[in-house]
Amino acid sequence: MQKRHPWLVGLGLLSMVGWLLLPAKAFAGLSFGKLVPNLNFAFGNTIDSLYSIIFWIVTILFIGTEGAIVLFIILYRKRDGHKAHYSHGNKFAELTWTLIPMAILVWLAIFQQSTWAFIRADMPPASESNLVQVFAEQFAWNFRYAGPDGKFGTPDDIMTINQLHVQVGKKTVAHISAKDVIHSFFIPYARIKQDAVPGMLNRIWFEIDKIPCWDLKAQQMVFFSPDEIKEKKVALDGFAFKADNVDITGVKKYHYDPLPDTKTAPILYEGKIEDRPIEEAEYVQHPIEIACAQLCGLGHYRMVGYVVVDTPETYDRWMQQAIQNKLRSGESKWTDIWDKYYPQYNTAE
Amino acid sequence: MTEHAAHAEEIHPEPKDFFHKYVWSYDHKVISKQYLFTAFFFLIVGGLLAMLIRWQLAYPFQPVPVLGSLLHGHLFFDDSGAITPEGYLQLTTMHGSIMIFFVMIPMLVAVFGNYLIPLQIGARDVAFPLLNALSYWLYLPAGILAFSSFFLAKGAAEAGWTGYPPLSDVSSSTPGSGSGQIFWLLSVFLVGFSSILGGVNFLTTIVKMRAPGMTWDRLPLVTWSQLITAVFQALATPVLGSAMALMFMDKVFHTSFFIPSGLQNSDDQLVGGGGLVGNAGGGGHPLLWQHIFWFYSHPAVYILILPGMGLASELIATFSRKPIFAYKPMVGSMATIMGLGFIVWGHHMFVSGMSPAMGMGFMMTTMLIALPSGVKVFNWLGTLHRGSIHLTVPMLHGLSFLSMFIIGGLSGIFMAATPVDIYIHDTYYIIAHFHYVVFGGSVFAVFGGLYYWFPKMWGRKMNDKLGYLHWFLTFVTFNCTFFPMHLLGEGGQMRRLATSTGYEYLQPMQDINVFISVSAFILGASQIIFLFNYFYSIVKGPKAEANPWNAITLEWTIPSPAPYHNFDKIPTVYRGPYEYSGEEAEKVGRDWIAQDEKLPA
Numbered sequence: 004m005q006k007r008h009p010w011l012v013g014l015g016l017l018s019m020v021g022w023l024l025l026p027a028k029a030f031a032g033l034s035f036g037k038l039v040p041n042l043n044f045a046f047g048n049t050i051d052s053l054y055s056i057i058f059w060i061v062t063i064l065f066i067g068t069e070g071a072i073v074l075f076i077i078l079y080r081k082r083d084g085h086k087a088h089y090s091h092g093n094k095f096a097e098l099t100w101t102l103i104p105m106a107i108l109v110w111l112a113i114f115q116q117s118t119w120a121f122i123r124a125d126m127p128p129a130s131e132s133n134l135v136q137v138f139a140e141q142f143a144w145n146f147r148y149a150g151p152d153g154k155f156g157t158p159d160d161i162m163t164i165n166q167l168h169v170q171v172g173k174k175t176v177a178h179i180s181a182k183d184v185i186h187s188f189f190i191p192y193a194r195i196k197q198d199a200v201p202g203m204l205n206r207i208w209f210e211i212d213k214i215p216c217w218d219l220k221a222q223q224m225v226f227f228s229p230d231e232i233k234e235k236k237v238a239l240d241g242f243a244f245k246a247d248n249v250d251i252t253g254v255k256k257y258h259y260d261p262l263p264d265t266k267t268a269p270i271l272y273e274g275k276i277e278d279r280p281i282e283e284a285e286y287v288q289h290p291i292e293i294a295c296a297q298l299c300g301l302g303h304y305r306m307v308g309y310v311v312v313d314t315p316e317t318y319d320r321w322m323q324q325a326i327q328n329k330l331r332s333g334e335s336k337w338t339d340i341w342d343k344y345y346p347q348y349n350t351a352e
Numbered sequence: 353m354t355e356h357a358a359h360a361e362e363i364h365p366e367p368k369d370f371f372h373k374y375v376w377s378y379d380h381k382v383i384s385k386q387y388l389f390t391a392f393f394f395l396i397v398g399g400l401l402a403m404l405i406r407w408q409l410a411y412p413f414q415p416v417p418v419l420g421s422l423l424h425g426h427l428f429f430d431d432s433g434a435i436t437p438e439g440y441l442q443l444t445t446m447h448g449s450i451m452i453f454f455v456m457i458p459m460l461v462a463v464f465g466n467y468l469i470p471l472q473i474g475a476r477d478v479a480f481p482l483l484n485a486l487s488y489w490l491y492l493p494a495g496i497l498a499f500s501s502f503f504l505a506k507g508a509a510e511a512g513w514t515g516y517p518p519l520s521d522v523s524s525s526t527p528g529s530g531s532g533q534i535f536w537l538l539s540v541f542l543v544g545f546s547s548i549l550g551g552v553n554f555l556t557t558i559v560k561m562r563a564p565g566m567t568w569d570r571l572p573l574v575t576w577s578q579l580i581t582a583v584f585q586a587l588a589t590p591v592l593g594s595a596m597a598l599m600f601m602d603k604v605f606h607t608s609f610f611i612p613s614g615l616q617n618s619d620d621q622l623v624g625g626g627g628l629v630g631n632a633g634g635g636g637h638p639l640l641w642q643h644i645f646w647f648y649s650h651p652a653v654y655i656l657i658l659p660g661m662g663l664a665s666e667l668i669a670t671f672s673r674k675p676i677f678a679y680k681p682m683v684g685s686m687a688t689i690m691g692l693g694f695i696v697w698g699h700h701m702f703v704s705g706m707s708p709a710m711g712m713g714f715m716m717t718t719m720l721i722a723l724p725s726g727v728k729v730f731n732w733l734g735t736l737h738r739g740s741i742h743l744t745v746p747m748l749h750g751l752s753f754l755s756m757f758i759i760g761g762l763s764g765i766f767m768a769a770t771p772v773d774i775y776i777h778d779t780y781y782i783i784a785h786f787h788y789v790v791f792g793g794s795v796f797a798v799f800g801g802l803y804y805w806f807p808k809m810w811g812r813k814m815n816d817k818l819g820y821l822h823w824f825l826t827f828v829t830f831n832c833t834f835f836p837m838h839l840l841g842e843g844g845q846m847r848r849l850a851t852s853t854g855y856e857y858l859q860p861m862q863d864i865n866v867f868i869s870v871s872a873f874i875l876g877a878s879q880i881i882f883l884f885n886y887f888y889s890i891v892k893g894p895k896a897e898a899n900p901w902n903a904i905t906l907e908w909t910i911p912s913p914a915p916y917h918n919f920d921k922i923p924t925v926y927r928g929p930y931e932y933s934g935e936e937a938e939k940v941g942r943d944w945i946a947q948d949e950k951l952p953a
Contacts, residue, residue, distance in 0.1 A: 038842065038844075038861070039844050046771075053772050054766065057765055057772065058766075060765075065762055068729060068758050069755055069758060071736075072733065075733070075736040076736075076743070079736065079741050080741050081741055086740060086933060087672060087674045087943070088933070090674065090677070090738070091678070092731075096730075101681075104723055104726045104727075105720075105723050108720060109716075109720075111765070111769065112716045112720075112769075115715065115770060118771045119715070119770045119771050122771060123708035124709070140618075141525070141618055182615075183518065183525060183618065184518045184522070185516055185518070185638055187703065189846070191775070191857055192857070196774050196775065196777055196778070197703055197705070198703055201518055201615050201638060202614060203637070251411050252411060252866050253851055254853065254859060255853065255859060257856060257859075292856060292857055295846070296777070296846045298441070298511065298512045298516070298848040300526040301526055301850075302437065303437075303441075303850070304849040304852075304854055337620040340622065341614060343614070345614060
């Protein structure tokens with residue numbers, strides 16, 4: 004005779020919420036969209052709400068089915084005088100739990116087609132967007148802008164490494180490829196991800212509608228709309244970002260410190276950029292990260308890139324500086340090879 | 353059938369010498385045990401790799417206790433005993449490859465299929481015993497090849513268990529893509545071949561060798577699941593073999609199946625097939641590999657779960673003392689999974705650059721394949737409903753299979769939704785999802801099966817108290833390990849990162865990584881209880897009777913352990929495999945009646 008251990012099962016099932024035992028701070032406010040807020044209003048919110056819809060559907064199914072298991076274990080546990088009910092099935096029940104889930108799944112699939120098409124199939128016209136080429140290599144992100152002549156593959160191209168500039172509220176079209184192995188261009192805050200495949204041009208678009216800044220008082224990241232930022236004093240330069248290790252788990256403490264011997268810094272305030280005393284700065288323009296989401300070799304874990312989200316003023320300032328400094332133009336051997344093999348990609352829309 | 357049965361009465365004598373009895377054996381039961389012990393070995397190896405992975409993620413680039421000080425400067429460790437970035441990639445690549453190809457598929461298919469198919473259909477052996485032995489003797493060298501690649505000068509393969517080119521193809525792109533990757537290709541090719549042989553063998557056996565009266569609707573669901581899995585193995589695995597062969601040619605003969613024109617190495621030199629500098633290759637395509645690979649590897653996911661479904665069905669019906677709810681839809685849904693399983697592979701490639709229009713089609717088929725799995729879940733619940741639930745150790749594992757498979761199945765819906773997948777693709781959400789299916793589902797089913805059929809395999813019983821303890825610790829720590837990974841995925845933590853602490857946005861979740869690792873260490877340690885219980889009981893366990901669980905299928909009608917020739921006389925089957933608590937059972941004064949038992953006149 005086997006012993007009965009329903010309590011054991013109960014305990015075990017409860018452990019599915021075992022993560023409640025985790026340090027509370029790790030879970031405070033942790034849910035989809037909270038930890039990494041969406042900054043892409045064009046379609047990021049739709050992705051987040053689709054996630055929520057699915058989340059609630061599966062939560063109901065989860066509670067229903069797991070609840071049934073626990074309930075049945077208790078109600079129909081082996082005990083004296085209790086006999087199993089002989090049955091081979093029930094057509095009505097079978098039809099119900101085939102047709103209803105099928106309807107939900109088909110609805111889910113059809114419901115999302117238009118979102119998918121909006122994100123992936125339809126590219127915004129060139130007049131409404133900035134075009135940038137993204138070339139991934141082990142282990143860096145190269146970005147190429149057409150430069151003053153508006154054409155790619157010419158000597159006035161502007162190239163940056165690990166730094167992508169986008170204009171707030173304006174669509175950016177990215178033409179993505181890779182030099183050596185497959186990488187994946189992932190901007191968590193913008194809800195986009197696209198593999199960068201050698202020999203292939205992948206096109207995506209996104210938009211970032213809030214400007215990430217670093218609050219110097221609270222030493223943390225904050226996000227401003229284009230209207231909000233007008234009232235803030237945001238330093239564009241003059242500060243250094245530091246990351247100090249806290250313990251052996253790799254947790255870091257981040258902070259911005261003024262560069263030594265720096266008296267003034269370019270500060271954005273009320274839509275103008277002016278040199279002001281560095282003490283006046285309340286915020287620093289802070290980039291968001293680009294991650295590589297495809298295994299690309301031993302440096303995969305450190306293939307971090309940055310997106311600087313600019314206001315129209317700071318974007319123009321950066322572009323003018325880049326043109327003046329001839330940033331990396333005409334210097335890259337490997338883009339020459341790229342341009343030779345794939346000239347058609349430089350004129351792709 | 354009658355003619356065949358008469359023929360099968362000629363029993364070959366049991367070999368007496370050690371070599372033919374235990375090494376080069378044709379006996380399906382011995383081959384099953386050969387697979388079992390080899391898979392146990394690889395389970396330990398794969399498990400240790402997982403422990404190292406978790407150490408690195410919780411305490412990045414810190415010296416590993418014990419192993420690090422013993423092996424510093426060797427394998428995955430630097431001179432301080434910490435794991436190197438390339439060592440980490442070897443760990444993840446080989447953890448995945450070993451667990452899938454050398455633990456789970458052999459465990460589910462070769463161990464249980466071999467042991468149970470002939471016994472459950474009332475046959476003396478499989479259709480092709482020599483082929484059966486060959487398939488083990490292909491699997492073993494494949495395993496040795498995979499294992500020995502750790503000791504190569506530049507280490508084992510590093511390109512992930514998916515081996516995406518050009519990373520895997522171009523030897524200069526990462527240290528493990530030299531000879532490590534070639535070892536990997538050869539070992540996967542060999543183990544794939546072994547799998548094809550097994551599939552063909554089981555298909556033939558089940559179709560041709562069923563005992564008289566064992567009609568399709570009387571076949572136990574374990575055997576049904578093996579039959580459907582065998583179709584997958586026979587049809588999908590050759591495609592995997594072709595992928596391996598093509599990449600082998602790229603690497604060794606410098607063809608360019610997966611190398612596009614204009615590919616460059618880190619020194620901006622043009623490289624061709626296999627990464628040869630100056631090779632005027634090119635013209636191939638990296639996505640070609642992904643299509644071929646996933647055309648096999650998505651069905652492989654079902655190879656990894658269907659036999660588990662079969663095992664769980666057996667456990668749930670037996671210990672609910674009820675017939676399985678809706679037997680035919682249970683079979684039908686497995687067949688539907690097989691059919692649809694061949695046309696969903698593209699959901700692994702939603703962000704690869706594959707045409708968005710293809711994404712739409714694959715989203716539809718992927719949503720639909722959730723349906724048969726859902727139907728099965730409801731039918732298992734239907735089986736529990738109004739049963740008499742015996743919470744034995746195997747049953748707890750069967751119930752764990754059910755409850756964990758539900759989570760794994762539900763989390764799959766997020767990925768099937770292409771817009772949501774854009775964000776969670778290649779994150780820990782995926783890791784959580786497939787560990788809930790393969791560990792939460794299949795591993796619990798395998799544990800359940802090992803406990804349940806232990807008396808039949810060894811003629812002894814396992815210790816119940818240790819069994820409950822092992823189950824409890826495994827169940828709790830499994831959930832503590834893998835559930836929080838959903839949260840990491842929501843927070844956007846990528847998979848295959850040697851550490852996530854280099855990213856500012858992933859920082860707030862490092863505490864979760866530490867929690868997961870501690871849970872994983874306890875989970876790993878808990879398995880020692882199982883291994884001890886299993887091996888101790890083989891030698892010292894109390895003797896088991898023929899049918900300790902009062903079960904119905906044919907394997908319980910013969911003595912424990914199953915004799916060499918299985919059945920003294922090929923049985924005749926009169927009823928289905930789950931006739932618990934019915935009228936016929938009542939007539940014999942029990943709550944069960946064996947499949948081959950004649951009712952008293």
